[in-house]
Amino acid sequence: MAGNNLHTDAVPRIVVTGVGIVSPIGIGKEAFWDSLSQGVSGIQADSSISGHPLGAKVNEFDPVAHIYQKKFIRVMPREVQLGVAAASMAMKDAGLERGSLDPYRIGVEFGASHISTSAEDLLDAARGLKTVVDPELFASQFGSANMDQIGPLWLIKQLPNMPACHVAMEHDARGPNNTITSSESSAILALAEAVRIIERGAADVMIVGACSSHFDPVEWTRVTTYEQLSQESDPDRACRPFDLNRSGTVMGEGAGAFIIERYEHAMARGATIYGEVLGVGAGCDGAGLENRRQGTGLVRAIEHALRRSQLTPQHLGHINAHGKGTVIDDLTEAKAYHRVLGSVAETIPVTALKSYFGHFDAGAGAVELVGSILALRHRLIPHTLNYHTPDPECRLKIVRGEPRRMTSDIALSVNRTRMGQSAAAVIRAI
Template identity: 35%
Template sequence: MERRRVVVTGMGAISPLGLTVEQLWQRLTNGESGIDYLTKVNKEDFPAKVAGEVKDWDASLYMDKKEAKRMDLFTQYAVGAARMALEDANLMITEELAPRVGVWVGSGIGGMATYEEQFNKFKEKGYRRVSPFFVPMLIPDMAAGQISIIFGAKGINSCTVTACATGTNSIGDAFKVIERGDADVMITGGAEAPLTNMAFAGFSSAKALSFNDDPSTASRPFDLNRDGFVMGEGAGILILESLESAQARGASIYAEIVGYGSTGDAYHITAPAEEGEGAQRAMEQAINDAGLRPDQVDYINAHGTSTPFNDKFETAAIKAVFKEHASKLMISSTKSMTGHLLGAAGAVEAIASIKAIGTGIVPPTINYQTPDPECDLDYVPNRSRQAKVDVALSNSLGFGGHNATLIFKGYQD
């Protein structure tokens, strides 16, 4: 079967760094942090005091107010980012086109805020006071469902739930749908709105979050003094399109998606496999899928969570895959600025990878002050770097042992 080429023609992002791709990219390349003191829940109730919150969100700018009230916040973010991406791609989904346009958007934990609100109503007033929209607001697949309904996409409609690998797996699976000819266009990415009491309680109890109460230094990937991740929220959506479709309508092309790898650790529910063995195989799969040599990769947008095990083992995996080329790679964790957007992280980081290709600017890893002997690669510390990036690789690694890697390449006709 002939593999169709797949390109990126539209992008939309809602993040702690802003409500557009342009704001996200400008602040990333400036090395600015979107992390601040927690306001969406009472920070005094938790040992983790900081988060990457989306500021100034107004759902009515992206959807009907009545529709918005029937969506959890993660779905609102997904719909908003999808509208941006479709407008960016200058794509109208006509009745003729609709059956060939699919949606593949995931969420790691879905409607946590809805669950907490409705459970409290149930406890206080009984089942009759629980909203009839409770389940449709809660379930993670509703981001994809609502995008399909609102924009009229009638092709494959799917949702991936692979924890922190969700956004990357969603994009990779959507890529393969187009590549094998089952759709011409895919609206794809991830969305998350996890800044709730139970999410903070759970991650705090698991000691996964940074308990550093200084917003300016709490997220410090690859630094010796890192102590956990900073939770964030938002959404990233890409418009993927077959090259034939994009050319036929004269679409602008940001980059080509050329490789995808996805593996399982078969090791532990939260800890990564020793030496990043699963991440290593995901990167090798993606490189082989792309038909590239390891030394052709210029930049890696690392998973880089700022947790002790992840950063050490991801570094080990990069060394195992790239060998002597590992020391020549530019690597950065944009989570140092956004926090960890869980199921949306991979999608927002895919956008950062694509922008690095298009602009020739590599975003930094900020808050990198004390080198870790076990993390000894070039993490583009503290300041962005001008450099030619033809091939960018993006990693996402999730609870449950999910590993996913995407590779983007500068488009050439």
């Protein structure tokens, strides 16, 4: 039967041996899983957020407690600190100390979103504009008179490849290093590339993850110009994936990371194995409004992941959905499941973890992926919060009310961007 012989000798088995998490519902895998299994939300009322009183922040995070190279903290914006901390937790969880492996055999694949500059970084330069400047001459006047007031490390702080760079420096990982900037799909796409790196023999261990935060004032202003945010005032009803009365998503922040390596490499060093990555796929909606409405990119991603895994839809035990909580995105995602999974789409349990911690681009995908890995580890599917009234147009078997025991050890985790880039990963518990 398909699934009994999932890999040939020519294709190495890739397993997850460590996880790290910094999220609104917990810092560290134990606190994070406790919140998921007990249905504890991280979405709270926040009067400091202009125009939208709800958000999901990481509380009580101290970068000094989690980052080894403390001299770099001052050039790390919030999202990079979260990412480096998560990666360090994952390495510790995997039992990999700095110097324990050949540094040229350890690589990094990290996802990142837009990292906004802080207004404080430009404050001194802005003070120099004592009079209103002619808009046509602004660039030349600002450049000649005020550029030298901007700190030389200003740009470094907001480059999207800095999370991967800092993770590599933190752990002396000198192997392949790359950054994926594809919004919500970044984490799974980073996983896909990391798997390929190990498969072709370019590394033995890969540190994979993603991080992001939407709470910088500049970033918050940018996101609210295009995102459909929840109209709820009650945190306990805020993010309602696939519910008939959903009104939008909630902004958050966080980071997730995990360590992957060849099965033989993990066994040789006596590592704990969380699960096996059976297949990863990607797709894009492409041109045409109908392709976007039908979630063509997600269909292609799931097809590819299942084909790579040598599985059929009937093998899937549950789906960790993108579940953004917006009217259009959830409907498009549901349509994609029906297209690619057929009638099975209405029988596979579905959980949507953004109901716990909101939406925050690349970092959310990584946090959800860690959620999938831990769910397989505990053989328990967390329930979707705030799901009360089924949407007849979605027709999905949403896990609601309480967690559900697994009947299959295979999970599908997916993410999709508002532009139609999609990614899917099939993972099996071991």
